[in-house]
Amino acid sequence: MTHEAHIRVVGDDLDDRSLALRRLVVRGLDGGKRGHLGSAFSLIETLRVLYDDILRYDPAAPRWAGRDRCILSKGHGCLALYAILADKGFFPADELDRFCQFDGILGGHPERAKVPGVEASTGALGHGLSIGIGQALAMRLQKRDSRVFVIMGDGEINEGSVWEAALSAGKHKLSNLVAMVDYNKLQSYDRTSVVQDLEPLADKWRAFGFAVHEVDGHDVAQLHRVLSAVPFQRDKPSAIICHTVKGRGIAAAEGNPDWHHKSKISDDDVAAMYAELA
Amino acid sequence: MRKTSLDCVYELARRDPRVVFIGSDLGAGTLDEFKEEMPDRFFMEGVTEQNIIGMAAGLAMEGFIPYVNTIATFITRRCFEQVAVDLCLHNLPVRLIGNGGGLVYAPLGPTHLAVEDLSIMRALPNMTVVAPVDKEEMARFVPQTLDMPGPVYIRLAKGGDPVVSREADGFTIGKAILMRDPGDFLLVSTGVMTNRALAAADALAMAGGLQCGVLHMHTVKPLDDAALLDLAGRVRGIITLEEHTLVGGLGSAVNDLLGDRLGRKAPPVLRLGIPDRFPDKYGTQDDLLGYYGLQPDAIANSVREFAAVT
8 A cells, every 4th residue: 555545535625616616516416306426526626627627628529539538437526527517618518407307318317419528427336447448549549639537436437347458458558548537435334445346456557557646536625736746657647546435515415325325305405515515 | 241231331441531440359460450440430349338338429419420349138138228228228229249149159148148139229219220141241231231320230250151142132231132933832931031931942842842941131121021922822820930039030120010900910930939938958059059949950850840730
Protein backbone atom coordinates (compact mmCIF):
# COMPACT_ATOMS: atom_id res chain seq x y z
CA MET A 1 0.00 0.00 0.00
CA THR A 2 1.34 3.42 -0.85
CA HIS A 3 1.06 6.58 1.15
CA GLU A 4 -1.61 7.69 -1.29
CA ALA A 5 -3.98 5.04 -0.06
CA HIS A 6 -4.29 7.01 3.13
CA ILE A 7 -5.64 10.08 1.40
CA ARG A 8 -8.59 11.34 3.34
CA VAL A 9 -11.24 13.54 2.00
CA VAL A 10 -11.08 16.93 3.65
CA GLY A 11 -14.23 18.61 4.79
CA ASP A 12 -13.72 22.02 3.23
CA ASP A 13 -16.79 23.98 2.37
CA LEU A 14 -17.97 23.61 -1.19
CA ASP A 15 -17.39 26.66 -3.34
CA ASP A 16 -20.05 28.48 -5.34
CA ARG A 17 -19.57 26.44 -8.50
CA SER A 18 -19.79 23.11 -6.67
CA LEU A 19 -22.92 24.33 -4.90
CA ALA A 20 -24.48 25.52 -8.17
CA LEU A 21 -23.87 22.19 -9.88
CA ARG A 22 -25.38 20.37 -6.90
CA ARG A 23 -28.44 22.60 -7.13
CA LEU A 24 -28.83 21.45 -10.74
CA VAL A 25 -28.78 17.87 -9.49
CA VAL A 26 -31.52 18.78 -7.02
CA ARG A 27 -33.49 20.29 -9.90
CA GLY A 28 -33.33 16.89 -11.60
CA LEU A 29 -34.29 15.10 -8.38
CA ASP A 30 -37.25 17.44 -8.11
CA GLY A 31 -38.19 16.79 -11.75
CA GLY A 32 -38.21 13.05 -11.36
CA LYS A 33 -39.09 12.96 -7.65
CA ARG A 34 -36.39 10.34 -7.43
CA GLY A 35 -32.79 9.63 -8.28
CA HIS A 36 -29.43 8.28 -7.20
CA LEU A 37 -28.59 11.27 -5.06
CA GLY A 38 -25.63 9.91 -3.14
CA SER A 39 -24.05 8.48 -6.28
CA ALA A 40 -24.35 11.80 -8.11
CA PHE A 41 -23.06 14.04 -5.33
CA SER A 42 -19.80 12.15 -4.94
CA LEU A 43 -19.06 12.77 -8.64
CA ILE A 44 -19.59 16.51 -8.89
CA GLU A 45 -16.02 17.75 -8.51
CA THR A 46 -14.62 14.99 -10.75
CA LEU A 47 -16.96 15.96 -13.58
CA ARG A 48 -16.58 19.67 -12.89
CA VAL A 49 -12.82 19.59 -13.29
CA LEU A 50 -13.01 17.33 -16.33
CA TYR A 51 -15.51 19.54 -18.16
CA ASP A 52 -14.17 22.89 -16.92
CA ASP A 53 -10.49 22.30 -17.50
CA ILE A 54 -9.48 18.99 -19.01
CA LEU A 55 -11.75 17.66 -21.75
CA ARG A 56 -11.84 18.97 -25.31
CA TYR A 57 -15.41 19.17 -26.59
CA ASP A 58 -17.90 21.38 -28.39
CA PRO A 59 -21.45 21.48 -27.02
CA ALA A 60 -22.66 22.72 -30.41
CA ALA A 61 -21.13 19.64 -32.08
CA PRO A 62 -21.38 16.84 -29.51
CA ARG A 63 -19.99 14.23 -31.93
CA TRP A 64 -17.07 16.35 -33.12
CA ALA A 65 -14.43 13.77 -34.04
CA GLY A 66 -11.63 15.65 -32.31
CA ARG A 67 -13.29 15.60 -28.88
CA ASP A 68 -12.11 13.70 -25.85
CA ARG A 69 -14.51 10.92 -24.89
CA CYS A 70 -15.88 10.74 -21.36
CA ILE A 71 -17.98 7.70 -20.46
CA LEU A 72 -19.93 7.66 -17.22
CA SER A 73 -19.81 3.92 -16.72
CA LYS A 74 -21.60 4.22 -13.37
CA GLY A 75 -24.68 5.33 -15.24
CA HIS A 76 -26.75 5.66 -12.07
CA GLY A 77 -24.70 8.75 -11.23
CA CYS A 78 -26.18 10.41 -14.32
CA LEU A 79 -27.71 13.39 -12.53
CA ALA A 80 -24.20 14.72 -11.99
CA LEU A 81 -23.42 14.25 -15.68
CA TYR A 82 -26.71 15.85 -16.71
CA ALA A 83 -25.94 18.81 -14.43
CA ILE A 84 -22.55 19.50 -16.00
CA LEU A 85 -23.80 18.89 -19.56
CA ALA A 86 -26.70 21.29 -18.99
CA ASP A 87 -24.32 23.79 -17.43
CA LYS A 88 -22.11 23.58 -20.52
CA GLY A 89 -25.04 24.03 -22.91
CA PHE A 90 -25.30 20.55 -24.41
CA PHE A 91 -29.05 20.86 -23.76
CA PRO A 92 -31.27 23.37 -21.94
CA ALA A 93 -31.27 23.08 -18.16
CA ASP A 94 -35.06 22.84 -18.12
CA GLU A 95 -34.66 19.27 -19.38
CA LEU A 96 -33.76 18.52 -15.76
CA ASP A 97 -37.35 19.34 -14.79
CA ARG A 98 -38.42 16.33 -16.86
CA PHE A 99 -35.91 13.87 -15.41
CA CYS A 100 -37.31 10.32 -15.66
CA GLN A 101 -40.55 11.64 -17.14
CA PHE A 102 -42.33 9.95 -20.03
CA ASP A 103 -41.31 12.44 -22.73
CA GLY A 104 -38.01 13.53 -21.21
CA ILE A 105 -34.62 12.77 -22.73
CA LEU A 106 -32.96 12.38 -19.32
CA GLY A 107 -33.63 8.92 -17.96
CA GLY A 108 -32.53 7.31 -14.74
CA HIS A 109 -29.55 6.05 -16.70
CA PRO A 110 -27.96 7.97 -19.59
CA GLU A 111 -28.55 7.08 -23.24
CA ARG A 112 -26.24 7.97 -26.08
CA ALA A 113 -29.03 8.19 -28.64
CA LYS A 114 -31.06 10.63 -26.56
CA VAL A 115 -28.75 12.95 -24.69
CA PRO A 116 -26.25 15.20 -26.46
CA GLY A 117 -22.86 14.72 -24.85
CA VAL A 118 -23.52 11.22 -23.53
CA GLU A 119 -20.93 8.91 -25.08
CA ALA A 120 -22.40 5.54 -24.12
CA SER A 121 -25.65 4.19 -22.79
CA THR A 122 -24.74 2.86 -19.40
CA GLY A 123 -26.49 1.68 -16.28
CA ALA A 124 -25.84 -1.99 -16.58
CA LEU A 125 -22.58 -1.98 -14.67
CA GLY A 126 -19.16 -3.00 -15.88
CA HIS A 127 -19.59 -2.03 -19.55
CA GLY A 128 -17.91 1.36 -19.84
CA LEU A 129 -14.26 0.43 -19.58
CA SER A 130 -14.45 -2.05 -22.47
CA ILE A 131 -16.26 0.48 -24.64
CA GLY A 132 -13.59 3.01 -23.71
CA ILE A 133 -10.89 0.53 -24.73
CA GLY A 134 -12.53 0.16 -28.13
CA GLN A 135 -12.65 3.93 -28.51
CA ALA A 136 -9.06 4.35 -27.37
CA LEU A 137 -7.93 1.70 -29.86
CA ALA A 138 -9.91 3.52 -32.54
CA MET A 139 -8.16 6.80 -31.68
CA ARG A 140 -4.84 5.04 -32.01
CA LEU A 141 -5.77 3.45 -35.36
CA GLN A 142 -7.06 6.78 -36.67
CA LYS A 143 -3.99 8.59 -35.32
CA ARG A 144 -6.13 11.01 -33.33
CA ASP A 145 -4.86 12.54 -30.11
CA SER A 146 -8.26 12.37 -28.39
CA ARG A 147 -8.29 10.78 -24.95
CA VAL A 148 -10.88 8.51 -23.37
CA PHE A 149 -11.95 8.92 -19.74
CA VAL A 150 -14.09 6.23 -18.13
CA ILE A 151 -15.65 6.89 -14.72
CA MET A 152 -16.63 3.83 -12.72
CA GLY A 153 -18.22 3.35 -9.34
CA ASP A 154 -16.61 1.38 -6.56
CA GLY A 155 -19.56 -1.01 -6.38
CA GLU A 156 -19.43 -1.28 -10.16
CA ILE A 157 -15.94 -2.68 -10.16
CA ASN A 158 -17.24 -5.78 -8.40
CA GLU A 159 -18.12 -6.80 -11.96
CA GLY A 160 -15.71 -9.30 -13.49
CA SER A 161 -16.03 -7.60 -16.86
CA VAL A 162 -14.14 -4.59 -15.43
CA TRP A 163 -11.15 -6.78 -14.76
CA GLU A 164 -11.32 -8.40 -18.18
CA ALA A 165 -11.17 -4.87 -19.54
CA ALA A 166 -8.31 -3.94 -17.20
CA LEU A 167 -6.29 -6.87 -18.56
CA SER A 168 -6.97 -5.70 -22.08
CA ALA A 169 -6.11 -2.02 -21.44
CA GLY A 170 -2.82 -3.02 -19.88
CA LYS A 171 -1.98 -5.37 -22.72
CA HIS A 172 -2.60 -2.68 -25.31
CA LYS A 173 -0.66 -0.07 -23.32
CA LEU A 174 -3.46 2.41 -23.92
CA SER A 175 -1.87 5.63 -22.72
CA ASN A 176 -4.84 7.54 -24.15
CA LEU A 177 -7.20 5.80 -21.71
CA VAL A 178 -7.91 7.02 -18.18
CA ALA A 179 -9.88 4.77 -15.83
CA MET A 180 -11.37 6.66 -12.90
CA VAL A 181 -12.96 5.13 -9.83
CA ASP A 182 -15.40 7.17 -7.76
CA TYR A 183 -14.36 5.54 -4.50
CA ASN A 184 -17.03 6.75 -2.12
CA LYS A 185 -16.73 3.56 -0.06
CA LEU A 186 -20.45 2.82 -0.13
CA GLN A 187 -22.45 0.62 -2.39
CA SER A 188 -26.18 0.05 -2.32
CA TYR A 189 -26.34 -2.34 0.61
CA ASP A 190 -23.52 -1.19 2.83
CA ARG A 191 -19.87 -0.15 2.89
CA THR A 192 -17.76 -1.61 0.09
CA SER A 193 -15.44 -3.01 2.74
CA VAL A 194 -18.33 -5.10 4.02
CA VAL A 195 -20.05 -6.10 0.78
CA GLN A 196 -17.03 -6.85 -1.40
CA ASP A 197 -13.79 -5.37 -0.20
CA LEU A 198 -11.72 -3.73 -2.94
CA GLU A 199 -8.47 -3.13 -1.08
CA PRO A 200 -5.69 -2.85 -1.91
CA LEU A 201 -7.38 -1.02 -4.77
CA ALA A 202 -4.51 1.02 -6.17
CA ASP A 203 -2.29 -2.04 -6.16
CA LYS A 204 -4.89 -3.98 -8.12
CA TRP A 205 -4.87 -1.40 -10.92
CA ARG A 206 -1.08 -1.28 -10.86
CA ALA A 207 -0.94 -5.04 -11.12
CA PHE A 208 -3.11 -4.86 -14.24
CA GLY A 209 -0.63 -2.53 -15.91
CA PHE A 210 -2.00 0.91 -15.05
CA ALA A 211 -0.10 3.92 -13.78
CA VAL A 212 -2.11 4.97 -10.74
CA HIS A 213 -2.72 8.13 -8.75
CA GLU A 214 -5.09 8.67 -5.87
CA VAL A 215 -6.77 11.98 -5.17
CA ASP A 216 -9.23 13.65 -2.88
CA GLY A 217 -12.14 13.61 -5.30
CA HIS A 218 -13.64 16.76 -3.84
CA ASP A 219 -10.44 18.81 -3.96
CA VAL A 220 -10.69 20.77 -7.18
CA ALA A 221 -7.07 21.90 -7.24
CA GLN A 222 -5.79 18.40 -6.60
CA LEU A 223 -8.06 16.90 -9.25
CA HIS A 224 -6.90 19.52 -11.70
CA ARG A 225 -3.27 18.78 -10.99
CA VAL A 226 -3.63 15.04 -11.39
CA LEU A 227 -5.93 15.12 -14.42
CA SER A 228 -3.57 17.56 -16.14
CA ALA A 229 -0.78 15.04 -15.76
CA VAL A 230 -2.27 12.13 -17.74
CA PRO A 231 -0.86 9.94 -19.08
CA PHE A 232 1.13 9.35 -15.94
CA GLN A 233 3.47 7.06 -17.80
CA ARG A 234 4.18 6.57 -21.44
CA ASP A 235 2.91 3.18 -22.71
CA LYS A 236 0.52 2.63 -19.81
CA PRO A 237 -3.14 3.38 -19.28
CA SER A 238 -3.80 5.67 -16.34
CA ALA A 239 -6.02 5.00 -13.35
CA ILE A 240 -7.21 7.63 -10.92
CA ILE A 241 -8.82 6.60 -7.69
CA CYS A 242 -10.98 9.47 -6.50
CA HIS A 243 -11.59 9.23 -2.77
CA THR A 244 -14.99 10.76 -2.30
CA VAL A 245 -17.89 11.01 0.09
CA LYS A 246 -21.17 9.61 -1.06
CA GLY A 247 -23.88 12.24 -0.86
CA ARG A 248 -21.28 15.04 -0.41
CA GLY A 249 -23.02 18.33 0.28
CA ILE A 250 -26.13 17.06 2.02
CA ALA A 251 -25.33 16.33 5.65
CA ALA A 252 -27.96 13.65 6.09
CA ALA A 253 -26.86 11.88 2.94
CA GLU A 254 -23.11 11.92 3.49
CA GLY A 255 -21.85 8.42 4.04
CA ASN A 256 -25.38 7.12 4.48
CA PRO A 257 -26.30 4.08 2.39
CA ASP A 258 -29.98 4.97 2.68
CA TRP A 259 -29.31 7.83 0.28
CA HIS A 260 -27.84 5.68 -2.53
CA HIS A 261 -31.17 6.05 -4.28
CA LYS A 262 -34.25 7.92 -3.19
CA SER A 263 -37.74 7.74 -4.60
CA LYS A 264 -40.79 9.73 -3.52
CA ILE A 265 -38.72 12.85 -2.93
CA SER A 266 -41.09 15.43 -1.44
CA ASP A 267 -41.27 19.18 -1.96
CA ASP A 268 -40.03 19.56 1.60
CA ASP A 269 -37.01 17.36 0.87
CA VAL A 270 -36.22 19.50 -2.15
CA ALA A 271 -36.60 22.74 -0.22
CA ALA A 272 -34.32 21.42 2.50
CA MET A 273 -31.67 20.41 -0.02
CA TYR A 274 -31.81 23.77 -1.76
CA ALA A 275 -31.45 25.47 1.61
CA GLU A 276 -28.42 23.39 2.45
CA LEU A 277 -26.82 24.10 -0.94
CA ALA A 278 -27.60 27.82 -1.03
CA MET B 1 -17.97 -22.75 -43.61
CA ARG B 2 -15.88 -21.26 -40.81
CA LYS B 3 -12.83 -20.97 -42.98
CA THR B 4 -14.92 -19.43 -45.74
CA SER B 5 -16.43 -16.88 -43.38
CA LEU B 6 -13.05 -15.84 -42.00
CA ASP B 7 -11.52 -15.75 -45.49
CA CYS B 8 -14.34 -13.41 -46.46
CA VAL B 9 -13.56 -11.17 -43.47
CA TYR B 10 -9.92 -11.10 -44.55
CA GLU B 11 -10.92 -10.07 -48.09
CA LEU B 12 -13.25 -7.41 -46.72
CA ALA B 13 -10.48 -6.07 -44.50
CA ARG B 14 -8.09 -5.89 -47.42
CA ARG B 15 -10.40 -3.63 -49.35
CA ASP B 16 -12.00 -1.66 -46.53
CA PRO B 17 -9.90 -0.05 -43.77
CA ARG B 18 -12.92 0.09 -41.46
CA VAL B 19 -12.91 -3.69 -40.98
CA VAL B 20 -11.25 -5.07 -37.85
CA PHE B 21 -11.14 -8.63 -36.55
CA ILE B 22 -11.44 -9.59 -32.88
CA GLY B 23 -11.05 -13.17 -31.71
CA SER B 24 -11.07 -14.54 -28.19
CA ASP B 25 -8.56 -17.38 -27.89
CA LEU B 26 -8.94 -19.07 -31.25
CA GLY B 27 -6.92 -21.93 -32.66
CA ALA B 28 -3.28 -21.34 -33.47
CA GLY B 29 -2.82 -20.00 -36.97
CA THR B 30 -6.29 -18.51 -37.31
CA LEU B 31 -6.20 -15.73 -39.90
CA ASP B 32 -2.40 -15.61 -39.96
CA GLU B 33 -2.43 -13.76 -43.26
CA PHE B 34 -4.73 -11.10 -41.84
CA LYS B 35 -2.48 -10.71 -38.82
CA GLU B 36 0.61 -10.44 -40.95
CA GLU B 37 -0.77 -7.98 -43.48
CA MET B 38 -2.91 -5.84 -41.18
CA PRO B 39 -1.58 -6.35 -37.66
CA ASP B 40 -3.08 -3.15 -36.32
CA ARG B 41 -6.59 -4.35 -37.19
CA PHE B 42 -6.19 -7.89 -35.85
CA PHE B 43 -6.97 -8.45 -32.17
CA MET B 44 -6.76 -11.70 -30.21
CA GLU B 45 -8.05 -10.74 -26.81
CA GLY B 46 -8.10 -13.93 -24.80
CA VAL B 47 -11.03 -15.48 -23.00
CA THR B 48 -12.71 -12.15 -22.25
CA GLU B 49 -15.98 -12.29 -24.13
CA GLN B 50 -17.68 -9.52 -22.17
CA ASN B 51 -14.74 -7.22 -22.75
CA ILE B 52 -14.52 -8.14 -26.42
CA ILE B 53 -18.12 -7.17 -27.09
CA GLY B 54 -17.71 -3.82 -25.34
CA MET B 55 -14.44 -3.19 -27.14
CA ALA B 56 -16.11 -3.97 -30.47
CA ALA B 57 -18.86 -1.51 -29.56
CA GLY B 58 -16.31 1.22 -28.82
CA LEU B 59 -14.54 0.61 -32.12
CA ALA B 60 -17.86 0.65 -33.98
CA MET B 61 -18.85 3.95 -32.33
CA GLU B 62 -15.75 5.43 -33.94
CA GLY B 63 -16.46 4.18 -37.44
CA PHE B 64 -14.93 0.73 -37.51
CA ILE B 65 -16.73 -2.47 -38.51
CA PRO B 66 -15.64 -5.21 -36.10
CA TYR B 67 -16.02 -8.90 -36.97
CA VAL B 68 -15.91 -10.88 -33.74
CA ASN B 69 -15.34 -14.62 -33.68
CA THR B 70 -15.48 -17.27 -31.02
CA ILE B 71 -17.50 -20.35 -30.08
CA ALA B 72 -21.20 -19.70 -30.63
CA THR B 73 -22.40 -20.27 -27.11
CA PHE B 74 -19.70 -18.02 -25.66
CA ILE B 75 -20.48 -15.17 -28.06
CA THR B 76 -24.18 -15.32 -27.20
CA ARG B 77 -24.79 -16.66 -23.69
CA ARG B 78 -21.61 -15.59 -21.95
CA CYS B 79 -21.84 -11.92 -22.88
CA PHE B 80 -25.56 -11.60 -23.47
CA GLU B 81 -25.90 -8.31 -21.61
CA GLN B 82 -23.01 -6.77 -23.52
CA VAL B 83 -24.58 -7.91 -26.79
CA ALA B 84 -27.95 -6.48 -25.73
CA VAL B 85 -26.75 -3.14 -24.35
CA ASP B 86 -23.46 -2.37 -26.05
CA LEU B 87 -24.39 -3.63 -29.51
CA CYS B 88 -28.17 -3.72 -29.85
CA LEU B 89 -29.20 -0.70 -27.76
CA HIS B 90 -26.54 1.39 -29.51
CA ASN B 91 -27.41 -0.32 -32.82
CA LEU B 92 -23.80 -0.69 -33.88
CA PRO B 93 -22.37 -2.49 -36.92
CA VAL B 94 -20.65 -5.35 -35.12
CA ARG B 95 -20.74 -8.86 -36.64
CA LEU B 96 -20.71 -11.86 -34.33
CA ILE B 97 -19.47 -15.06 -35.95
CA GLY B 98 -20.36 -18.03 -33.77
CA ASN B 99 -18.45 -21.26 -34.31
CA GLY B 100 -20.30 -24.52 -33.93
CA GLY B 101 -23.92 -23.47 -33.78
CA GLY B 102 -26.39 -26.14 -32.71
CA LEU B 103 -25.02 -29.58 -31.91
CA VAL B 104 -21.60 -29.30 -33.55
CA TYR B 105 -19.73 -29.61 -30.26
CA ALA B 106 -21.62 -32.79 -29.34
CA PRO B 107 -18.59 -34.61 -27.92
CA LEU B 108 -17.84 -31.68 -25.61
CA GLY B 109 -21.24 -31.74 -23.94
CA PRO B 110 -23.90 -29.23 -23.01
CA THR B 111 -21.54 -26.45 -21.90
CA HIS B 112 -20.43 -26.05 -25.51
CA LEU B 113 -23.68 -26.60 -27.40
CA ALA B 114 -25.37 -23.52 -28.83
CA VAL B 115 -28.94 -24.71 -29.02
CA GLU B 116 -30.67 -21.51 -27.87
CA ASP B 117 -28.49 -19.00 -29.71
CA LEU B 118 -31.10 -18.22 -32.34
CA SER B 119 -33.85 -17.55 -29.81
CA ILE B 120 -31.83 -15.36 -27.48
CA MET B 121 -30.34 -13.39 -30.35
CA ARG B 122 -33.68 -12.89 -32.08
CA ALA B 123 -35.15 -11.61 -28.82
CA LEU B 124 -32.92 -8.53 -29.10
CA PRO B 125 -34.14 -5.46 -31.01
CA ASN B 126 -31.91 -4.39 -33.94
CA MET B 127 -30.19 -7.79 -34.19
CA THR B 128 -30.09 -9.65 -37.50
CA VAL B 129 -29.73 -13.44 -37.22
CA VAL B 130 -28.41 -15.52 -40.12
CA ALA B 131 -27.59 -19.24 -40.44
CA PRO B 132 -26.27 -20.12 -43.91
CA VAL B 133 -26.55 -23.69 -45.21
CA ASP B 134 -23.08 -24.17 -46.66
CA LYS B 135 -19.79 -22.50 -47.43
CA GLU B 136 -20.83 -21.22 -50.85
CA GLU B 137 -23.84 -19.49 -49.42
CA MET B 138 -21.58 -18.12 -46.69
CA ALA B 139 -19.35 -16.64 -49.37
CA ARG B 140 -22.35 -14.94 -51.00
CA PHE B 141 -23.60 -13.66 -47.65
CA VAL B 142 -20.62 -12.28 -45.72
CA PRO B 143 -19.71 -9.47 -48.15
CA GLN B 144 -23.26 -8.16 -47.77
CA THR B 145 -22.70 -7.60 -44.07
CA LEU B 146 -20.17 -4.84 -44.69
CA ASP B 147 -22.60 -1.94 -44.87
CA MET B 148 -25.41 -3.18 -42.68
CA PRO B 149 -26.06 -0.52 -40.05
CA GLY B 150 -26.80 -2.75 -37.05
CA PRO B 151 -25.43 -5.88 -35.36
CA VAL B 152 -25.52 -9.30 -37.02
CA TYR B 153 -25.22 -12.77 -35.50
CA ILE B 154 -23.87 -15.38 -37.90
CA ARG B 155 -24.28 -19.03 -36.94
CA LEU B 156 -21.59 -21.31 -38.33
CA ALA B 157 -21.95 -25.05 -38.79
CA LYS B 158 -19.34 -27.75 -38.45
CA GLY B 159 -17.53 -27.34 -41.73
CA GLY B 160 -17.42 -29.77 -44.63
CA ASP B 161 -21.19 -29.66 -44.84
CA PRO B 162 -22.62 -30.70 -48.21
CA VAL B 163 -23.08 -27.85 -50.64
CA VAL B 164 -26.72 -27.61 -51.58
CA SER B 165 -27.11 -23.90 -52.23
CA ARG B 166 -27.23 -22.70 -55.82
CA GLU B 167 -25.51 -19.64 -57.15
CA ALA B 168 -28.56 -18.84 -59.27
CA ASP B 169 -30.63 -18.36 -56.12
CA GLY B 170 -28.32 -15.57 -55.01
CA PHE B 171 -28.50 -14.30 -51.46
CA THR B 172 -30.33 -11.38 -49.94
CA ILE B 173 -30.38 -10.91 -46.17
CA GLY B 174 -33.96 -11.31 -45.00
CA LYS B 175 -35.18 -13.01 -48.19
CA ALA B 176 -35.85 -16.73 -47.86
CA ILE B 177 -34.88 -19.03 -50.72
CA LEU B 178 -37.47 -21.46 -52.08
CA MET B 179 -35.25 -24.43 -52.87
CA ARG B 180 -38.09 -26.71 -53.87
CA ASP B 181 -41.61 -25.76 -54.88
CA PRO B 182 -44.30 -26.77 -52.46
CA GLY B 183 -46.77 -29.52 -53.04
CA ASP B 184 -49.16 -30.30 -50.20
CA PHE B 185 -46.60 -29.45 -47.54
CA LEU B 186 -43.75 -27.05 -46.96
CA LEU B 187 -40.60 -27.65 -44.98
CA VAL B 188 -39.13 -24.46 -43.52
CA SER B 189 -35.56 -24.82 -42.32
CA THR B 190 -32.48 -22.83 -41.44
CA GLY B 191 -28.74 -23.47 -41.37
CA VAL B 192 -27.56 -26.96 -42.24
CA MET B 193 -31.01 -28.37 -41.50
CA THR B 194 -31.87 -27.25 -45.02
CA ASN B 195 -29.73 -30.04 -46.45
CA ARG B 196 -31.65 -32.49 -44.25
CA ALA B 197 -34.90 -30.91 -45.39
CA LEU B 198 -33.97 -31.47 -49.03
CA ALA B 199 -33.04 -35.09 -48.34
CA ALA B 200 -36.27 -35.65 -46.42
CA ALA B 201 -38.26 -34.10 -49.27
CA ASP B 202 -36.53 -36.48 -51.69
CA ALA B 203 -37.35 -39.48 -49.52
CA LEU B 204 -40.98 -38.42 -49.21
CA ALA B 205 -41.36 -37.87 -52.94
CA MET B 206 -39.86 -41.25 -53.76
CA ALA B 207 -41.54 -43.39 -51.18
CA GLY B 208 -45.11 -42.21 -51.12
CA GLY B 209 -45.41 -39.44 -53.57
CA LEU B 210 -45.79 -36.79 -50.86
CA GLN B 211 -44.66 -33.52 -52.38
CA CYS B 212 -42.90 -31.18 -49.98
CA GLY B 213 -41.48 -27.80 -50.76
CA VAL B 214 -38.36 -26.55 -49.01
CA LEU B 215 -38.04 -22.93 -47.92
CA HIS B 216 -34.55 -22.08 -46.74
CA MET B 217 -34.94 -19.43 -44.07
CA HIS B 218 -31.27 -18.50 -43.80
CA THR B 219 -32.26 -15.26 -42.09
CA VAL B 220 -34.15 -16.10 -38.92
CA LYS B 221 -34.49 -12.41 -38.09
CA PRO B 222 -35.91 -10.47 -39.81
CA LEU B 223 -38.11 -13.35 -40.89
CA ASP B 224 -39.25 -13.27 -44.51
CA ASP B 225 -42.91 -12.71 -43.65
CA ALA B 226 -43.99 -12.16 -47.24
CA ALA B 227 -42.59 -15.46 -48.51
CA LEU B 228 -44.10 -17.40 -45.62
CA LEU B 229 -47.52 -15.81 -45.86
CA ASP B 230 -47.62 -16.40 -49.59
CA LEU B 231 -46.65 -20.05 -49.31
CA ALA B 232 -48.86 -20.64 -46.26
CA GLY B 233 -51.89 -20.03 -48.41
CA ARG B 234 -50.86 -22.73 -50.85
CA VAL B 235 -50.13 -25.74 -48.60
CA ARG B 236 -51.97 -28.11 -46.27
CA GLY B 237 -49.34 -27.88 -43.60
CA ILE B 238 -45.95 -26.48 -42.65
CA ILE B 239 -43.11 -28.34 -40.93
CA THR B 240 -40.30 -26.32 -39.40
CA LEU B 241 -36.85 -27.84 -38.91
CA GLU B 242 -34.15 -26.46 -36.67
CA GLU B 243 -31.00 -27.68 -34.96
CA HIS B 244 -32.13 -25.68 -31.98
CA THR B 245 -34.42 -25.74 -28.98
CA LEU B 246 -38.12 -25.52 -29.78
CA VAL B 247 -38.33 -22.61 -27.34
CA GLY B 248 -38.28 -19.40 -29.31
CA GLY B 249 -36.41 -20.41 -32.44
CA LEU B 250 -37.38 -20.69 -36.09
CA GLY B 251 -40.49 -22.78 -35.43
CA SER B 252 -41.71 -20.32 -32.85
CA ALA B 253 -41.06 -17.41 -35.20
CA VAL B 254 -43.06 -19.12 -37.97
CA ASN B 255 -45.89 -20.00 -35.60
CA ASP B 256 -46.00 -16.47 -34.23
CA LEU B 257 -46.24 -14.97 -37.69
CA LEU B 258 -48.89 -17.35 -38.98
CA GLY B 259 -50.94 -17.12 -35.81
CA ASP B 260 -50.76 -13.35 -35.67
CA ARG B 261 -51.47 -12.75 -39.33
CA LEU B 262 -53.69 -15.63 -40.44
CA GLY B 263 -55.39 -16.74 -37.23
CA ARG B 264 -57.64 -19.70 -37.85
CA LYS B 265 -56.78 -19.59 -41.55
CA ALA B 266 -53.18 -20.52 -40.77
CA PRO B 267 -52.19 -24.00 -41.94
CA PRO B 268 -51.26 -26.50 -39.21
CA VAL B 269 -47.61 -26.30 -38.17
CA LEU B 270 -45.39 -29.13 -36.94
CA ARG B 271 -42.20 -27.94 -35.27
CA LEU B 272 -39.23 -30.30 -35.26
CA GLY B 273 -36.24 -29.38 -33.13
CA ILE B 274 -34.62 -30.05 -29.79
CA PRO B 275 -36.84 -30.54 -26.74
CA ASP B 276 -36.66 -28.22 -23.75
CA ARG B 277 -34.02 -30.07 -21.79
CA PHE B 278 -30.24 -30.08 -21.75
CA PRO B 279 -28.74 -32.61 -24.16
CA ASP B 280 -27.78 -35.73 -22.20
CA LYS B 281 -25.71 -37.61 -24.80
CA TYR B 282 -22.31 -37.08 -26.40
CA GLY B 283 -21.19 -38.65 -29.68
CA THR B 284 -21.22 -36.63 -32.89
CA GLN B 285 -23.42 -33.89 -34.29
CA ASP B 286 -25.03 -36.51 -36.52
CA ASP B 287 -25.58 -38.80 -33.54
CA LEU B 288 -27.43 -36.08 -31.67
CA LEU B 289 -29.43 -35.03 -34.71
CA GLY B 290 -30.48 -38.68 -34.98
CA TYR B 291 -31.30 -38.79 -31.26
CA TYR B 292 -33.64 -35.83 -31.70
CA GLY B 293 -35.29 -37.15 -34.86
CA LEU B 294 -33.68 -34.52 -37.04
CA GLN B 295 -32.05 -36.73 -39.68
CA PRO B 296 -33.79 -37.08 -43.06
CA ASP B 297 -35.48 -40.45 -42.51
CA ALA B 298 -36.88 -39.43 -39.14
CA ILE B 299 -38.01 -36.09 -40.53
CA ALA B 300 -39.78 -37.92 -43.38
CA ASN B 301 -41.55 -40.18 -40.88
CA SER B 302 -42.65 -37.19 -38.82
CA VAL B 303 -43.98 -35.50 -41.93
CA ARG B 304 -45.92 -38.65 -42.93
CA GLU B 305 -47.50 -38.85 -39.48
CA PHE B 306 -48.32 -35.15 -39.62
CA ALA B 307 -49.79 -35.52 -43.10
CA ALA B 308 -51.99 -38.39 -41.94
CA VAL B 309 -53.74 -36.21 -39.37
CA THR B 310 -53.72 -32.94 -41.30
